[in-house]
Amino acid sequence: MANIHQTAIIEDGAELADDVVIGPYCHVGGKVRLGAGVELKSHVVVAGRTHVGSGSVIYPFASIGHRPQDLKYAGEDTLLDIGSNNQIREHVTMNPGTAHGGGVTKIGNNCLFMASTHVGHDCQVGDFVIMANNSVLAGHVEVEDHVILGGTSAVKQWVRLGAHSIIGGLAGVEFDVIPFGSVIGDRARLHGLNLIGLKRRNFSREEIHALRGAYKAVFTSDEGTLRERASKAREAFAGFASVETMTRFITDRENRRFCVPRVGEEA
Structure with missing residues (x-):
């Protein structure tokens, strides 16, 4: 049976798998769907039309599924779709899609989002992606499989990060990064291939x-x-x-x- 702490708030309409674990002071909205084995540690807020896949774990003070940070958003019923076996650490924020951006923010499987990372509206994130602390994705960013973003890196709207690429810490990425590429610099430049990866x-x-x-x-x-x-x-x-x-x-x-x-x- 689901293990729900007595201080948690679960709104009517929320769909919870039988074995979810919801810790103290969490808040789960009425349009949320939590898959098998999902765990919310404590003080987690999951809002909007948000689906969280099986085995994913969300840590304290994460804000998942709240209104996109886009002034054009007018309350449309858009989606944040999070895959399976993801680790979403403290203070992470993820926003759903917008009507003009396709309506869906999608997160793949087996990803690690370290503390204070941000995934903006309409982003498409693949599998086995790692975002180190304080790295951020603006709206409409595409991140392919096995990408690593270094700490405090920032990716501009509409940029693509190719599979197996690595983004250096503190890099500001304004343009697409080729698959297997390595980029560094405050305005990121290509710095060879991700040979270690x-x-x-x-x-x-x-x-x-x-x-x-x-x-x-x-x-x-x-x-x-x-x-x-x-x-x-x-x-x-x-x-x-x-x-x-x-x-x-x-x-x-x-x-x-x-x-x-x-x-x-x-x-």
């Missing part, structure tokens, strides 16, 4: 070697446009999935700007 996730030496070659072909040449160089690199390193992922990220959408390295910096 690639090795930790058991990418082969051949795959890493091909990815480094493609990176150099794209970012250290001045022949043609970035998109043209990415297309050529994809052809030159055909058969390597990581190269395909990185180059497609550059070429598949038009009118995007990317974090790029300083002249002379390589992978």
Whole structure:
């Protein structure tokens, strides 16, 4: 049976799995859905139309699902959809979507949101993402799988963070970050590949070697446009999935700007 502390407030209409654990002084709104094994430690507020997947744990003073921080929001019935097995630590804030942004903020599975992180309205966050303390996502940001954001980093509206990329602490990210990329700086610049992450996730030496070659072909040449160089690199390193992922990220959408390295910096 659900274990609900006597001081918790559960509004009528809330849907709770049989084995949820809700600690002291939590407040769960009437449109909230909590999946199997979800635990709210204490002093957690879950509001709005918010779904929390199985096995997720939310720590004290997190504010989940309250009104988006967008003056255009007019009370639409939008959604915050949080996946399974996420760790949401103290003072984290997550907002639902807005009507003009698609209506859904979506969080994947197996993510860690450290203390005081923020996920803005209409963000799309993948699986196995780590946001270190005080890192923040503005509205409409796309974060692909296995991304790591360093402490106190900030990502501007509409930016994309490619899979397996890493954002350095204190970085301000204004433009898209390629998959497997590493960015640093108060106005973030590309600083090579996330080689440590690639090795930790058991990418082969051949795959890493091909990815480094493609990176150099794209970012250290001045022949043609970035998109043209990415297309050529994809052809030159055909058969390597990581190269395909990185180059497609550059070429598949038009009118995007990317974090790029300083002249002379390589992978």
